[in-house]
Amino acid sequence: MTRKHARQAAILDLISNNVVGSQEELRRLLLSRDMDVTQATLSRDLRDLGLARVSTENGGRYVLPDSFGAEEGKPLLANLLPQLFSRIDGVGELIVLSTVRSGAQPIAEAIDQEEFDEVLGTIAGDDTILIVTRSAADRLALTARLRTLAGEE
Secondary structure (H helix, E strand, O other): OOHHHHHHHHHHHHHHHOOOOOHHHHHHHHHOOOOOOOHHHHHHHHHHHOOEEEEEOOEEEEEOOHHHHOHHHOOHHHHHHHHHEEEEEEEOOEEEEEEOOOOHHHHHHHHHHHOOOOEEEEEEOOOEEEEEEOOHHHHHHHHHHHHHHHOOO
16 A cells, blocks of 8 residues: 555544544644644645535534435435535526535535536635536526525525
């Protein structure tokens, strides 16, 4: 096993068995396993593993992508939106979807995985996603679908 694979396996184990709220906390846990990593390496590993940092009642924490996916037989988006959605608005062919802090990346990825016909693409920041649709009518239809998935309608 390469060092990268061993490190990523350790990250998955730590996230599965601990409440990890920050990269610095994860870095300290890795250090306790004799794995000294830089913040840049840790960021790449988190991205490669598809880990999401979500807000909870007790602050943010990293979660495994599977913790949102297969549960209850729902698609990933249907599990993520109710937890991370804040509001949605749009104009023309553009939708702006706001999330809780650090929620935009996992939701944008889930939207991309859905491969909605209406969607040309997504761009995500920390708590905001820009969704470009094919038409204004597609924007209205997708906005209604996303509101329903988020539990707003």
